Amino acid sequence: MNISLHGFKAVLFDAGDTLLTIPGARAILQRYLSERELHREQEPIGVLFDEAFRKFYYEKPSSGTELCSPESDRLFWAGIYAFVLNGLGIREQRAEETIHEWSHELYDLFTSPEQYELFEDVIESLERLKRSGLRLGIVSNFAPTLKAILRHKGILHYFDPVIVSTEVGLEKPNPAIFRLALEQAGLHAEETLYVGDHDKNDIWAPNQIGIRAVKIKRYAHMTGDGIVSLRELG
The missing domain is CATH 3.40.50.1000 (HAD superfamily/HAD-like)
Structure with missing residues (x-):
């Protein structure tokens, strides 16, 4: 049209x-985990990304009065990355504090200019x-x-x-x-x-x-x- x-x-x-x-989101996360001696296939990473986006972004409840800050944006997306990491079974191999730290590192990674096309x-x-x-x-x-x-x-x-x-x-x-x-x-x-x-x-x-x-x-x-x-x- x-x-x-x-x-x-x-x-x-x-x-x-x-x-x-970000065309290579699956590969970016796969590489990030491999560098930390955790090896996951891209297919389950992609499935979890799709589920997280649907659940927390596209179906996110909204009031039409939303406010925002750098901190709230970081917490929202770090929560999505924690969801994906937990879905990949990382919690069984690393401490909760590590997952928290990695979720924030992934936020910085996925908001850096080099990742975008x-x-x-x-x-x-x-x-x-x-x-x-x-x-x-x-x-x-x-x-x-x-x-x-x-x-x-x-x-x-x-x-x-x-x-x-x-x-x-x-x-x-x-x-x-x-x-x-x-x-x-x-x-x-x-x-x-x-x-x-x-x-x-x-x-x-x-x-x-x-x-x-x-x-x-x-x-x-x-x-x-x-x-x-x-x-x-x-």
Whole structure:
């Protein structure tokens, strides 16, 4: 499907699983454990990652009043990594304190710029949208490293504003984070389009303040209406 951008002045984007991804998450964790004399196959690692994301991220209860801090973000994701480690039976071989320490090390590892790759349509699409006169921005639930990641990938300069949950103290699906983006950009809701992958965070939340939102389905398991490439914008 193609999404007409006629009448819009700006397109705001989610970051993770919309613009960028960690393609080798299974291999990263497998290597991390192997370096600690713990050997696990990638398949069970992948199954546990999928279960953790579904259980704690995609099905996460939300009130629409979420706040955020660097500490709360770290604790949330460290909890996911602890879930995966425990599912792999690491608790039977290492102390609880070690699992806690490793979960936080994995948070640092998985939020470092080197692990990320842009989806193949990103740079050409950003160039095209920018040339058409659209303002581009980001509203993302992410660690404080997001701007460093975007800079490392060579795309930070495309975006203004860049609203990061851990920097502004608000977290999707709280609609207030989208109000803040509009205020910082001097935009009205009706002239702004938002693109993201999460039904509640990226579709429901911006809709609450009048921003039209489009779901991007980067993976085969994703359902519902939406686009599968940024090339479908415009």
